[in-house]
Amino acid sequence: MKKHKVTILLPKVFEELYKRNLKNIFNDKYIMREIFFNKLYSKQQMIDIAADEKVLIITLETIDKDVLEAYSNLKILVIYGVGFNNIDIQAAKEKGIFVTNASGANAISVAELSLGLMLSAARNIINVNNLTKAGKWNLFLGTEITHKTLGIVGLGKIGKELVKKITGFGMKILAYDVFRDEDFADKWKVEYVDIDRLASESDFISLHVPSSKENYHLIDYNFFCKMKKSAILINTARGKIVNENDLIKALEEKKIAGAALDVFENEPPSYHSRLFQLNNVVTTSHIGGSTLEAMIRIGVITLKNLEETFQGKIPKNNVYKV
Amino acid sequence: MSHFKVSITLPKGFKIIYKNKMRQEFLRRKFEVIEYFYETPLKEHQIIHYLKDVDAAVVGGENISREVIEKTKRLKIIAYFGVGVDKINLKAAKEKGIYVTNTPNANAISVAEFTIGLILNCMRKICFSHNQLRNKNWQLVIGSECEGKILGIIGLGSIGKEVAKRASHLGFNIRAFDIKYDYEFASKYDIKYISLDKLLSISDIISIHMPLNCRTIGIIDKTKINKMKNMSYLINTSRGEIVDEQALIEALELKIISGVALDVFKNEPPSRKNKLFQFNSLRSITTSHVAAGTIEAANRIAEVTRDNVILVSKGQEPIFITNKK
Numbered sequence: 001m002k003k004h005k006v007t008i009l010l011p012k013v014f015e016e017l018y019k020r021n022l023k024n025i026f027n028d029k030y031i032m033r034e035i036f037f038n039k040l041y042s043k044q045q046m047i048d049i050a051a052d053e054k055v056l057i058i059t060l061e062t063i064d065k066d067v068l069e070a071y072s073n074l075k076i077l078v079i080y081g082v083g084f085n086n087i088d089i090q091a092a093k094e095k096g097i098f099v100t101n102a103s104g105a106n107a108i109s110v111a112e113l114s115l116g117l118m119l120s121a122a123r124n125i126i127n128v129n130n131l132t133k134a135g136k137w138n139l140f141l142g143t144e145i146t147h148k149t150l151g152i153v154g155l156g157k158i159g160k161e162l163v164k165k166i167t168g169f170g171m172k173i174l175a176y177d178v179f180r181d182e183d184f185a186d187k188w189k190v191e192y193v194d195i196d197r198l199a200s201e202s203d204f205i206s207l208h209v210p211s212s213k214e215n216y217h218l219i220d221y222n223f224f225c226k227m228k229k230s231a232i233l234i235n236t237a238r239g240k241i242v243n244e245n246d247l248i249k250a251l252e253e254k255k256i257a258g259a260a261l262d263v264f265e266n267e268p269p270s271y272h273s274r275l276f277q278l279n280n281v282v283t284t285s286h287i288g289g290s291t292l293e294a295m296i297r298i299g300v301i302t303l304k305n306l307e308e309t310f311q312g313k314i315p316k317n318n319v320y321k322v
Numbered sequence: 323m324s325h326f327k328v329s330i331t332l333p334k335g336f337k338i339i340y341k342n343k344m345r346q347e348f349l350r351r352k353f354e355v356i357e358y359f360y361e362t363p364l365k366e367h368q369i370i371h372y373l374k375d376v377d378a379a380v381v382g383g384e385n386i387s388r389e390v391i392e393k394t395k396r397l398k399i400i401a402y403f404g405v406g407v408d409k410i411n412l413k414a415a416k417e418k419g420i421y422v423t424n425t426p427n428a429n430a431i432s433v434a435e436f437t438i439g440l441i442l443n444c445m446r447k448i449c450f451s452h453n454q455l456r457n458k459n460w461q462l463v464i465g466s467e468c469e470g471k472i473l474g475i476i477g478l479g480s481i482g483k484e485v486a487k488r489a490s491h492l493g494f495n496i497r498a499f500d501i502k503y504d505y506e507f508a509s510k511y512d513i514k515y516i517s518l519d520k521l522l523s524i525s526d527i528i529s530i531h532m533p534l535n536c537r538t539i540g541i542i543d544k545t546k547i548n549k550m551k552n553m554s555y556l557i558n559t560s561r562g563e564i565v566d567e568q569a570l571i572e573a574l575e576l577k578i579i580s581g582v583a584l585d586v587f588k589n590e591p592p593s594r595k596n597k598l599f600q601f602n603s604l605r606s607i608t609t610s611h612v613a614a615g616t617i618e619a620a621n622r623i624a625e626v627t628r629d630n631v632i633l634v635s636k637g638q639e640p641i642f643i644t645n646k647k
Binding site: 011013014016039108109112113114115116119120122124126127128129130131132133135136137138139140141142143144145146164165166167168171192267268269276282283284285286287290291292293294295 | 333334335338339345352361362397408431435436438439442445446447448449451452453454455456458460461462463464465467468469470473487488489490491492493590591592594599600603607608609610611612615617618619620
């Protein structure tokens, strides 16, 4: 059987992991062109390197209408991850290009990071670590999360995973979502509420909605004003869900107690932002899905999507309805 | 009748909690109160100064030696503001008829939560990523998931159990070493008791939750550390003396283990030369004995401590006496 050509573009940091765990499996089935980059490719670079490709595997590169126009042979664009707000889905659909992701593959990783960020913020772990490294020895009083109220905005795969993982802390859990899964809510004692109640009653608020037009700046100054002064916001979803300027304002006016952010409106973010100066803000560089286990899981799903495409089927993880 | 005198010597961070939860009640009862809130623990002559003429002493992390205890003239209770009374000479106090009390369980939840926070920090390199970003470096780091990994808990007492309850929902496979067995708890959370050596050799993460005593001091020594898997992490939120720090430093230098997260040290405050503070945050997360440091725990501790001082002022026996036997 003829082997198809596949181009994969991954951040350099994944190179070793890919080579150790996935390279053989991919090369067994496909003729692989593997590119590991230090800096995310620009639109022009994406056109230059992949204009004739049939199969392209990417992560966070911008693939808009212009780029898609330049791809004359592309059959399938595989996202080596979950979010696809960097891709013009409508344009891909019009051109008959499949776009697949690995929905759910990073849910465990993201949920775990959300809890890690919550505890880091509640207990000031990072500042205390840095202080001790600088020779300081201070007592710091944080807050417990046990028996507090957690508000989850977006009870999809990741939000639900967080609910399960955090069960041992005995928190009261409120959720806001446009879709309701009453069975899940019953089983895990989650109470669906409107977004205003979630804002005003939660001690910790964790965001797990996808980035979309409707969710753009869903969390704004108005929302922060409804939050408890002692509350902490955690965002491991997408930066554009939160109005960053409003967040900075809310933090500086002490409308809320702190924030822990893995995602930003622009990535990499502007380092001049006051977010990187406030000492009650934890910031990480979009590492929510970045674990060995999630990367392997995504690899397995990617192989399946490719197989289905080459069998002439619509891949199961296609992100739009054909 | 002379007033009932109470001395309060506590770290500065507890001042507000003390004021809110204890002082008013002491003053209402016309106790004579002397207070000192310190940045670094008191030296022996300072402690003697505070303790020698009082009826009750509320103490934090100071060394209360036999010498200190023998200099006291009317002391009836040393109410330790926390759980681990290892710095107090219990025998000397007993001989003088002084109660030494603590507040068991008051900080178990806080310590357990902090432990989980440290575990997640190790696995996901949160401190490292944060510091990189503050240095204007947007760098993807790859971590590991907790789900499916083996967590070894050394000491399945009240804190170890709180850790286990939370960790089991995170999908950890839990193994425990303890000299006492609680099979009911273990079966509920699917925990298997195994030997210390076995635990060290199979765990991805090892968390210590033992009290410090003559049997546990230095128990995690070079031989024990060398048994650990080379991709594993050691977490210590119990007492620094349980681990041989020099052996730990060597293990980090030789990359025998992936990393450590330590909230406690042999000497506190530690020497600035202590090498454990010189590794970057990928290898070593260090904090200043803050695992029990929450407002909720401090309030619980303050209430128990206050009530014990009041009981003794009325000539009654306090609760949670640690030097009864």
